[in-house]
Each structure stands twice: as C-alpha cells, then as structure tokens.
Amino acid sequence: MNYKMKFKTKITSLLLAVMTAVTFSSFGQDKAVKEDPRMAGFKGKIAKSFADSKEDWPERKKAPAGAPNIMIILLDDVGFAQLGCNGGLIATPNLNKLADNGLNYTNFHTTALCSPSRAALMAGRNHHSIGLGSHALTAMGFPGYNGMIPESAASGAKMLQENGYTNYALGKWDHTPLWEVTGSGPFNGWPSAEGFDHYYGFMTADIHNFVPVMYNDHWPTNPAVGKPDYNINNDMADRAIYWLTAHQSISPNKPFMMFHATATLHAPHHASQKYLDMYKGKFDMGWDAAREQILKNQIEKGIQKPGTKLAELPKEIESWKNIPADKRKMYARQMEAAAAALTEADNEIGRIIATLERTGQLENTLIFVTSDNGSSGEGGLEGSHNEMKVLNGIGLTAYEENKKFYDQWGTTETDNHYHAGWAAAGNTPYKYFKQTVHNGGMTDGLIVHWPKGIKAKGEIRTQFHHLIDIIPTIMDVSGVGFQEEVDGVKQMPFDGVSMKYTFDDVKAPTNHPVQYFEQLGSRAIVDHEWKAVALHGGRLPWIIGGTFDFEKDDWELYNLSNDPTETKNLAKSNPAKLEELKKKFDEEAWKYNVYPLYDDLAFRLKNVTDRIHPPTEKLFTYFAPGAEFIAEAAGPPVKNRNHTITATMETDGQTDGVITASGGYFSGYSLYVKNNIVTYGYNYYDEKYFSIKASKPLTAGKHEVKVIYEAIAGATPQAPIGKVTLYVDGVQVGEGTIDNVVLGKYSISEPFDVGVDNGGSVIRKEYTAPFKFSDNLDKVVFELKD
Ligand SMILES: [Ca+2]
Ligand SMILES: [Ca+2]
Incomplete structure (x- = not known):
C-alpha cells in the first residue's frame, strides 16, 4: 500500500467514525434514526444507560369512548312471518x-x-360489488361472481378490530369458496381475515345439527363425539356465553362485536325431542289457514295495513283442502319440526341475551336480529327426508319414502326439509321464496335493540332498508366511521347507508330509496314506491337446472305503497314506468358488477369443480393422518367415473376403521375395515345401501388394498351403475354392483377424509364416526381412468 492509498483509507475511516458518533449521540432525534421503523412513534429518549433514557410506550388503538358492543344475530332461511313479532305462528319469545x-x-x-x-x-x-353475486359454489371468472372479496372491500368487523374492538364470530359462515376451506388455506376468506379474533362454527351452507363438523378458529373438530345429546344451538350458545363472560372479565373496558349466525332454520330442520313434542298437532290447520291467521295477526300488530291482500300462491302449491289426509299429516309433521328448531334456537339465543344482562352489557349492546333470505321453498312440492335429493335435482321425494321417516322427522335420522307451502306461509303475506327477488324472497324481519341508544320501545319502522346498511349504521353509531384505508389498501365506499336517523324518527323518509336485486337471474329494482321485478325463466326454487333467455323474461311492475304483496301487476297499464325502471336496473347493474347474467347452474357448478381439479388432473395422493376435513368439492372427483383407490398400510392383526370416506348419513362412499374385513360401502340418499366385502380377513403385516370402480351405463343417463372390484395384495377378494349412484353432491357439509370419517358416518349401521383407522395407514391414492 503506498502513502496516498494509506492516507485515503485513514480519511475514510475517520469519516465513518464521525458519522457513527453523530448517529449514536442523537439516537431518537436525527433523521436517519427517525426513519428506523423500530423507532416509529417513540417519543422517549434512548441513552446508553437506563437512568439517562426516558420510557415511552406505544398505545394500542382504543375504541371511541362509550362505543357500544355490537351483536348481530343472523338467522338462516327464516321468513319474514316466521318471527313471532311479525305475527308468525312459531314461538320466539326471546326475539x-x-x-x-x-x-x-x-x-x-x-x-x-x-x-x-x-x-x-x-x-x-352490494354482493356483486364484492364478488359474491351468487354462491361461491357457482362462481364464474368475473368480478361480480368470482367468490373472492377484494381487499378494497374490508369488512366492518375488520374496521372495528383496527379501532379497538374484539370480535367473535359463531356459526354459519358460508361465503368462503369451499376449496379454500382446507387446513392449508388460503385463509383470506375466513373469519380471521375478515376481522374476527375468534371463530367457532361451520364454513358450509348448512350442517347436521347433531353431528356437525365445526371449526375452532382454523382447527376442525367433531364436537358431538361421545355426546349423545349434542345440539349445535346449545353448543354455539355455550361458546358465545363463554366468550362474553371471558371478555367482560378480562377486558371490561373494551367493546366487542359478536356475529352469531345460527344453523336454524336452514334445512335440515333438526330439534331436540322436547321441542318436537311441543308442536305436535299445531300445524294441522295447513298452510292456507296459517297464512290467513298470520296476516290477521300482522294487521292487528300494525305490521300490515288493513285490507292488505295475501300474495297469490304459485299454482303448483296445492290448496290444503284438496290434499288427502295422510299427506296432510306428513306435511304438518314437516312444519312441526321446523317450528321446533326455531323455538329451540330462540331459547338458546335467550341464554346469550341473559348473559349480556348478567354481565351488565345489555344496556349498551346494539343488537341486530335478521335473516339472510326469505323462507326456503327448496324442499319442493313434497318436502324431503333428505334435502340432497331436491338439491341434486332428482325430483320429488316420493310420499312413501318420506312416510318411512315420519316418526324420526327432525331427529338425527333425517336431513329434512318442508313442503314449499310452508315456506309460502313463512313469507306471509309476500310472494315466492328464497332465491327469488319478489318480496317473499328478499324481505326479512329486522329487530334492533339498544336501550342506551334508542329511546323508542316496541315501535315499528317502515323505512326501506337493506342488509348492507347494518355495517354503515354500526360505523356511524360507534364513532369508528368509515375507514378510507385498511392494511394499506384504499377502500371502496360502502354501498349501504346508516340507519341511525330512523332510531328516533318514525316519519323520516328512507335514505335508501333505490336498490337493485339480482339472484340466480331473477332481477328487481326498487325506486321509491315503485318496483319492477322479473322471475327469471319463471323458475321457482324446486326447479333445478335449465337455462332461459334473459330477454324473454316477463317484467312485472308494482306500486309498493299500496301493493306491498305484489298482487296488481301494472306492467301493461304503465309501460312507461316499467321501461324507466328497467333502464334504472341496467344502470345499477353496470355500476355494481351484476353483468354478465348467466343461469346454467349445472355448467357453473362444473365450471367451479373443473377449476379446482382440471380434467387433466388424474392422480391424487393423500397421506395419513393429515388428509381429512377436505370439502367434498375439493376431494377427488370420482363420481360416476372410472377410478381406482389404492391404500397402503401396515396392520397388526386386529384392524378397524375408515381408510377413506366422503359424505355422511345421507349419501356417500366409505372404504373401511371392520373386524379385519375390508368393505366398500355406498350410501344412496339413506334409502339404499350397497356393500362389497372382502371374502377373507386382513392378516398382520404390510398390505395394499385396492378398489377398481367402473362406471357403467344404466337404463338412462341419469341412472348409471357402478361396478366395484376389491383386491388385497393383488388378489381379488370381492366384487359387486352399486345399482343407484349419486350424481350431484353427497352432502352440503360432510367432508372427504382419509383414515377417518368425520362428521356423520357414511355407513351408519356398520360403524359410528369418526371410526379412525386403528393401524398404520400410509397413503391412499386415487387415480382417475377416464
Ligand atoms: Ca339462508
Ligand atoms: Ca362423514
């Protein structure tokens, strides 16, 4: 090194030393340090010694002073007139x-x-604004329908969470695409991502109330195992009470939000025996008399104006007086179970409300009670002991089939739904059902309770409002306000508006005078007192499938101020008004991502399935023990397809348990071992069972169990059969046919599992779930052969 270089090095070292010294001496003040993210917001002082330093603690964000707790009780498929406070015939004393x-x-x-x-x-x-124009199972690759809520639409819970609330969610979630309901995520659509600190519930559209699969946050469980008296309403209330008392004990100064979404009254209409007994004979009057009684009650309560006419029933719904006595008895029983379920849910909600009172929180908890849609006609024109039959579009469940379940209706034995006539009664006095945007489908009860913030007691409010107004109301009254930015993402404005102005003002005109509706192709627009509505393709909920020309839909026109039940169609007498409203619908539809309209649900379901598992994907390998609780739609797509199932294992000479299963009590397949005998079992709608058993037992040692399933054409394309051949270690040990095959879904809620059968057992008479595989199961490989 020459002198010059040495000198340069010395200068550089000196400069560095000076810079370091400057930085150190003014730690906490100088610009470079202020930009250090570790120091952000620190207003104290840091010196070398504690004595020369000054502490400064960061603060967690606090909710505005006096901000109320929030509780949203979201009922499921409860029609406007099923609440006692709306003149309904079901006891809901707590609500x-x-x-x-x-x-x-x-x-x-x-x-x-x-x-x-x-x-x-x-x-x-609006639902189309955020990718949930329809159910995620029927998603399409368009912003209005992809089932994926954009980051620019952060939930109200998230906004509250970031402003000092602790949030709890319970029960039905049902807006995460089911292929994302897995142990490995992604969790973007889960309650945790929507701002809930804790979740206990089910992610699916419905659930077996006595043997559900539930999630503790991200962790799946079978809560009913070993509890013969288990009931989901009771379990959810227990958890809600636990969280409420825990919260009040630990964080009494912090407000909470609780979202409590019941499984009730979606099918299956399950209830404990005590409640089933309570309603024996209570609906023998039938749906026509029930509707008249309910409307009379509503007029007495001031809920409907005197002279209000009942909407006409669809012609497919038979008048009660024309129905033979034996069928009437069956239908009445269907309604008894539904009523029992709602009263039981009400009772459990009552325990939660009592806990708010006990912990001194009832006064300043803003409670909303509502439902997600009108009463459901998805039970069709017979009702069913197994709702999957209706949902899979295989037509009416024969009266004779339903009759076999008369005594068990509403118990663990049934996946029951009622006749659409009862759904019509549940929507009294309005027209049609869930899925349609006539008033029966999209009008629901709303109760708002907040002693500290609302002076009025027992009053009615008639301003037009919509579900999307609940969160803006909460943001308004809590003082949290709309958050322009969440997690660094600029937020789309709320489409809803605050309802706070209605709390003290019965007469104020609505601040939400225009609202579009679109559901499964049916469309409507409400503009002040006018409503235009089209029932797409004339399709009612028990008609599954089909595609219809949107241009040919028949638009109806109503003046809601004197005809809320849509009885006088003014389309012909006031065509100019109808055109004006149709134009308005079009404007709103473009504004909120409603287009493109497409109604072929069979295609849409397959479109989604193909997206999860493209047709080119043929090989699926599942390792035990973690391959369980996988949504049916995300499991191997084997229905009516040539495939093999190959399981490798090591046994000890006494083997029991499930190798792989999909489905539950009401349909599915299960490959299991009982007393060393390998069996392929098939459950066709809990009406027929098929069983292919190995001719000799499994011995101790390493084994390969293989199923070859051949899909064989049946009498009609809708009735294929399956041929199953069973092998152990390459030797054929059994064969047989499955004469009836489920082509749609086995279940709404039951998962696909390896090494276990979670939720309900597929072959109930043979084993009790979860029937975990007793020995060492290595892996199960599914291979599609077509
Ligand atoms: Ca619902
Ligand atoms: Ca199961």
Whole structure:
C-alpha cells in the first residue's frame, strides 16, 4: 500500500467514525434514526444507560369512548312471518322481547340467498360489488361472481378490530369458496381475515345439527363425539356465553362485536325431542289457514295495513283442502319440526341475551336480529327426508319414502326439509321464496335493540332498508366511521347507508330509496314506491337446472305503497314506468358488477369443480393422518367415473376403521375395515345401501388394498351403475354392483377424509364416526381412468 492509498483509507475511516458518533449521540432525534421503523412513534429518549433514557410506550388503538358492543344475530332461511313479532305462528319469545324493547323494521331486505347476504352484510356493500353475486359454489371468472372479496372491500368487523374492538364470530359462515376451506388455506376468506379474533362454527351452507363438523378458529373438530345429546344451538350458545363472560372479565373496558349466525332454520330442520313434542298437532290447520291467521295477526300488530291482500300462491302449491289426509299429516309433521328448531334456537339465543344482562352489557349492546333470505321453498312440492335429493335435482321425494321417516322427522335420522307451502306461509303475506327477488324472497324481519341508544320501545319502522346498511349504521353509531384505508389498501365506499336517523324518527323518509336485486337471474329494482321485478325463466326454487333467455323474461311492475304483496301487476297499464325502471336496473347493474347474467347452474357448478381439479388432473395422493376435513368439492372427483383407490398400510392383526370416506348419513362412499374385513360401502340418499366385502380377513403385516370402480351405463343417463372390484395384495377378494349412484353432491357439509370419517358416518349401521383407522395407514391414492 503506498502513502496516498494509506492516507485515503485513514480519511475514510475517520469519516465513518464521525458519522457513527453523530448517529449514536442523537439516537431518537436525527433523521436517519427517525426513519428506523423500530423507532416509529417513540417519543422517549434512548441513552446508553437506563437512568439517562426516558420510557415511552406505544398505545394500542382504543375504541371511541362509550362505543357500544355490537351483536348481530343472523338467522338462516327464516321468513319474514316466521318471527313471532311479525305475527308468525312459531314461538320466539326471546326475539319478541327484543322487538318489544327495541325497534321492529318491517321494510328490510336481503339478497335472497345465504352466501351473498352474509358477504354483503359484513362488507356493507352490494354482493356483486364484492364478488359474491351468487354462491361461491357457482362462481364464474368475473368480478361480480368470482367468490373472492377484494381487499378494497374490508369488512366492518375488520374496521372495528383496527379501532379497538374484539370480535367473535359463531356459526354459519358460508361465503368462503369451499376449496379454500382446507387446513392449508388460503385463509383470506375466513373469519380471521375478515376481522374476527375468534371463530367457532361451520364454513358450509348448512350442517347436521347433531353431528356437525365445526371449526375452532382454523382447527376442525367433531364436537358431538361421545355426546349423545349434542345440539349445535346449545353448543354455539355455550361458546358465545363463554366468550362474553371471558371478555367482560378480562377486558371490561373494551367493546366487542359478536356475529352469531345460527344453523336454524336452514334445512335440515333438526330439534331436540322436547321441542318436537311441543308442536305436535299445531300445524294441522295447513298452510292456507296459517297464512290467513298470520296476516290477521300482522294487521292487528300494525305490521300490515288493513285490507292488505295475501300474495297469490304459485299454482303448483296445492290448496290444503284438496290434499288427502295422510299427506296432510306428513306435511304438518314437516312444519312441526321446523317450528321446533326455531323455538329451540330462540331459547338458546335467550341464554346469550341473559348473559349480556348478567354481565351488565345489555344496556349498551346494539343488537341486530335478521335473516339472510326469505323462507326456503327448496324442499319442493313434497318436502324431503333428505334435502340432497331436491338439491341434486332428482325430483320429488316420493310420499312413501318420506312416510318411512315420519316418526324420526327432525331427529338425527333425517336431513329434512318442508313442503314449499310452508315456506309460502313463512313469507306471509309476500310472494315466492328464497332465491327469488319478489318480496317473499328478499324481505326479512329486522329487530334492533339498544336501550342506551334508542329511546323508542316496541315501535315499528317502515323505512326501506337493506342488509348492507347494518355495517354503515354500526360505523356511524360507534364513532369508528368509515375507514378510507385498511392494511394499506384504499377502500371502496360502502354501498349501504346508516340507519341511525330512523332510531328516533318514525316519519323520516328512507335514505335508501333505490336498490337493485339480482339472484340466480331473477332481477328487481326498487325506486321509491315503485318496483319492477322479473322471475327469471319463471323458475321457482324446486326447479333445478335449465337455462332461459334473459330477454324473454316477463317484467312485472308494482306500486309498493299500496301493493306491498305484489298482487296488481301494472306492467301493461304503465309501460312507461316499467321501461324507466328497467333502464334504472341496467344502470345499477353496470355500476355494481351484476353483468354478465348467466343461469346454467349445472355448467357453473362444473365450471367451479373443473377449476379446482382440471380434467387433466388424474392422480391424487393423500397421506395419513393429515388428509381429512377436505370439502367434498375439493376431494377427488370420482363420481360416476372410472377410478381406482389404492391404500397402503401396515396392520397388526386386529384392524378397524375408515381408510377413506366422503359424505355422511345421507349419501356417500366409505372404504373401511371392520373386524379385519375390508368393505366398500355406498350410501344412496339413506334409502339404499350397497356393500362389497372382502371374502377373507386382513392378516398382520404390510398390505395394499385396492378398489377398481367402473362406471357403467344404466337404463338412462341419469341412472348409471357402478361396478366395484376389491383386491388385497393383488388378489381379488370381492366384487359387486352399486345399482343407484349419486350424481350431484353427497352432502352440503360432510367432508372427504382419509383414515377417518368425520362428521356423520357414511355407513351408519356398520360403524359410528369418526371410526379412525386403528393401524398404520400410509397413503391412499386415487387415480382417475377416464
Ligand atoms: Ca339462508
Ligand atoms: Ca362423514
């Protein structure tokens, strides 16, 4: 090194030393340090010694002073007239009490379907605005329908969470695409991502109330195992009470939000025996008399104006007087089970309300009670002991089949739904059902209870409002306000508006005078007192499938101010008004991502399935023990396809348990071992069971169990059969046919599992779930052969 270089090095070292010294001496003051993210917001002082330093603690964000707790009780498929406070015939004393001490909104609306309503409620934005135009199972690759809520539509819960609330969610979620309901995520659509600190519930559209699969946050469980008296309403209430008392004990100064979404009254209409007994004979009057009685009650309560006419029933719904006595008895029983389920849910909600009172929180908890859509006609024109038959479009469940389940109706033995006539009664006095955007599908009850913030008690509010107005109301009254930015993402404005102005003002005109509706192709627009509506393709909920020309839909026109039950179609007498409203619908539809309209649900379901597992994907390898609780739609797509199932294992000479299963009590397949005998079992709608058993037992040692399933054409394309051949270590040990095959879904809620059968057992008479595989199961490989 020459002198010059040495000198240069010395200068550089000196400069560095000076710079370091400057930085150190002014730690906490100088610009470079202020930009250090570790120091952000620090207002104290840091010196070398503690004595020369000054502490400064960061503060967590606090909710505005006096901000109320929030509780949203979201019922499922509960029609406007099924609440006692709306003149209904089902006992809901605890909910009625909230209405008596709060406000009853009688002009409140939803999206007419479960999944979109839930997403829209929590987002405060229209369902198409946030990708949930329809159910995620029927998603399409367009912004209005992809099932993926954009980051620019952060939920109200998230905004509250960031402003000092602790949030709890319970029960039905149903707006995460099911292929994302896995142990490995992604968790973007889960309650945790929507701002809930804790979740206990089910991610699917419905659930077996006595043997559900539930999630503790991200962790799946079978809560009913070993509990013969288990009931989901009771379990959810226990958890809600636990969280409420825990919260009040630990963080009494912090407000909370609780979202409590019941499984009730979605099918299956399950209830404990005590409640089933309570309603024996209570609906023998039939749906026609029930509707008249309910409307009379509503007029007496001031909920409907005197002279209000009942909407006409669809012609497919038979008059009660024309139905033979034996069928009447069956239908009445169907309604008894539904009523029992709702009364039981009400009772459990009552325990939660009592806990709010006990912990001194009832006064300053803003409670909303509503439903996600009108009463459901998805049970069709017979009702069914197994709702999957209706949902899979295989037609009416024969009266004779239903009759076999008369005594068990509403118990663990049935996946029951009622005749659409009862759904019509549940929507009294309005027209049609869930899925449609006539008033019966999208009008729901709303009770608002908040002693500290609302002076009025037991009053009715008639301002037009929508589910998307709940979150803006909460943001308004809590003082948290709309958050322009969440997690660094600029937020789309709420589409909903605050309802706070209605709390003290019965007469104020609505601030939400225009609202579009679109559900499964049916469309409507409400513009002040006018409503234009089209029942797409004339399709009612028990008609599954088909595609219809949108241009040929018949638009109806109603003046809601004197005809809320849509009885006088003014389309012909006032065509100019109809055109004006249709144009308005079009404008709103473009504004909120409603287009493109497409109604071929069979295609849409397959489109989604193909997206999860493209047709080129033929090989699926599942390792035990972690391959379980996988949504049916995300499991191997084996239905009516040539495939093999190959399981490798090591056994000890006494083997029991499930190798792989998909489905539960009401349909599915299960490859299991019982007393060393390998069996392929098949459950066809809990009506027929097929069983292919190995001719000799499994011995101790390493084995390969193989199933070859051949899909064989049947008498009609809708009735294929399956041929199953069973091998152990390459030797054929059994064969047989499955004469009836389920082509749609086995279940709404039951998962696909390896090494276990979670939720309900597929072959109930042979084993009790979870029937975990007793020995060492290595892996199960599914290979599609077509
Ligand atoms: Ca629903
Ligand atoms: Ca199962």
